[in-house]
Amino acid sequence: MLNVSLFIQSIVNGLNQGAVYALVALGYTMVYGIIRMINFAHGDFIMVGGYTLFYTIPLMVNAGMPAWMSVIIAIAVCTIVGVAVERIAYKPVRGAGSMSALITALAMSLFLENLALVLFGANPKSVPAIFNLPMIDFAGAKLPGKALITLVIGLAIMLLLQIFIKFTKLGKAMRAVPQDKQASTLVGINVNKIITITFAIGSALAAVAALMYCSTYPRANTEMGVMLGLKAFIAAVLGGIGIIPGAMLGGIIVGLVEIFVKVYLAPGWYEAITYGILIVVLLVKPTGILGKNIGEKV
Amino acid sequence: MLKVNNLNVSYGAIHAIHDVSLHVEEGEIVTLIGANGAGKTTILHTITGLKKAASGDVLLYDNNLLKTEPSKIISLGMAHVPEGRHVFPTMTVEENLEMGAYIFNSKDDIKVGIKDVYQRFPRLKERSKQLAGTLSGGEQQMLAVGRAIMSKPKILLMDEPSMGLSPILVKEIFSIIEEVHNQGITILLVEQNAKMALSIADRAYVLETGHIKMEGDAKELMDNDDVRKAYLGV
Incomplete structure (x- = not known):
């Protein structure tokens, strides 16, 4: 017999996990869409966000602000790191072929992880509680409030991004550049500027993903972005790499599949499936x- | 208004354009004809900054285009309809037109511009919500022209607008070019269809393997024996 409350719990957990994947997948897919490059350092932007949260949450709390406000600092830090990586490492090799770009991205990933190792040490850091919310009863299911709120944040951001891309001038330029760089230049779009903005938005989304992830798994370590990044990359490919709604759909599917396989099929098999x-x-x-x-x- | 002086362009070791000089005066239709691979498209690409020049000058009024950031050139009053249309395939017809007015900020002005284009090309209005990649070749060419005139250019560069179109559509596209010209837009037209191009142009340049071979009045070139043999098939 189907246990309704377990089912609802699994849906919420799956959507929550899926929203994290989706936000990270958006970063992969937007960058791929615009310069046909897999930014393998993107997962590490989540790690940058995780450490930023670890160091800034106590400061926020001491200042009498809610802990989640740290995400604003994390967004700023991740955006700066993302744009710097693009400008310093990727832009110089942009004309050099996809293999050079790929190797540069892998190198940046290793560089960021090892830099974090030097700066913060090998021991995982416990990120303080981000949301202090009670369990919520829904149709007999007990749902963690923090899971619901991160889910709402994740979905709201995806909706806002979709509106931004669809209706604003900048959003339209971001869609135009991947379709035709030459025509974009001819109508007056500065392609380099659009690429920088794309990296900035992708990195900011990684910071939000770090907040959502750390509210459920409150640990920051140097490798936290690797697996998360890989799963999100899979989500992006699954939904159709380069396609923004595809990244969201792919992320949600991967999240739901993982949770449902864990709960209903075989816990050890979720990655294989x-x-x-x-x-x-x-x-x-x-x-x-x-x-x-x-x-x-x- | 547009002056190209001693332009040289190379692709790696291949010297594609040799000391090309040409000029376009306000109100003219000037055509650049020549065989496939003569370098016509390369010249247009260099003028709008899509390709770097090795040496020479490109002046639009007093602006040196070779020193201008390519995305700024359209703001100087020059639009370019590239070879192969280059519409944005997964954007709607209307979004493509909006992108043509990217340099403008006033939403009302853009709306008026779109209405003008629709008036000129009723077919585009019928298809305004359709993705540009699903249009026929002729419709895409109309859209490419419509998108270019959304920026209210003073001079329009057109690269092989008749390419791949049926004879009836070729006639239609050429009548569109004349209509655009009658609205006060100067035109530099690159064509392989020399007969059609010479019939609407004031002046012409004949390009052969990167050199200007002949230049002069379009009607006179049409009667020139060498041109007739090489480009008009008579």
Whole structure:
């Protein structure tokens, strides 16, 4: 017999986990969409966010502010790191081919992790509680308030991003550049500026993902971004890399699949099944769930 | 208004454009004709900053375009309809037109601009919500022209607008070019279809393997035996 409260709990946990993946996947997919490059250092921006939260939450609390306000500092720090990585490491190799870009990204990932190791040491840091919310009863299910609030934040950000991309001038320019750089330049869009803004937004989303992640798993360490980044990358590919709604859909699917496999099938198998789904989707539809090809007319 | 002086352009070791000089005066239609690979597109790309020049000058009024950031050139009053249309395929027709007015901020002005384009191209109005990648070649060409005139240019560079279109559409596109010209926009037209191009142009340049071979009045070039043999197929 189906246990309704367990089912509801799993849905909320899955959506919560999925929203974290989705926010990180957005960073991968937006950068890929615009410069056809997998930014393997993107997962490490989450780590930067995690450490920023660890160091700034006590300061916030001492100043009498709510702990979650630290996310504003984390957003600022991640944005600066993301834009700096793009300007210093990626921009010089942009014309040098995809292999150089890929290796540079892997190098940046290792560099950030090792820099964190030097700065913060190897021991994991316990991030203080971010949300102090009670359990909420819903249809007989006990749901952690912090899971609900992070879920709402994650979904709200995705909605805002979608509105931004769809309707604002800057958002439209961000869509135009990946479609045709030459035509974008000709209508007056500064492509380099758009690339920088894309990195800034992706890194800021990674900071929010760090807040959501640390509210559930309150630990910051140098490798926290690796697995999370990999899963989010899978989510982006699953949904169709380069496609913004695809990243959101892919993230939610990966989150739900993980939780449901853990709860209902076999706890140890959740990663194998997630990767299995990715392989099946790519076999059936190599461009991902929402991916499509529009041929060029000549 | 547009002056190109002793332009040289290279692709790596290949010297593609040799000492090309040309000029376009206010109100003219000037055409640059030549065979495939002669360097016509390269010249247009260099004028709008998509390709770097090795040496020479490109002046629009008093602005040196070779020293201008490419995305700023459209604000100086020059728009470029590139070869192969280059519409934004997964944006709607209307969004493509909005992108054409990227340099403007007033939403009302942009709306008026779009209305003007729709009046000129009723077909685009019918398809305003359709993705540009799903349009036919002729419709995409209209959209590319419409997007370019959204920036209210004084001079329009057009690269092979007739490429890949049926003879009826070619006629339509050329009548559009004349119409745009009648509205006071100066035109520099690159074409392989020399006959059509010479028939609407005031002056012409003939480009061969990166050199200007001939230049002069379009009607006179049309009667020139060498041009007739090489480009008009008679």
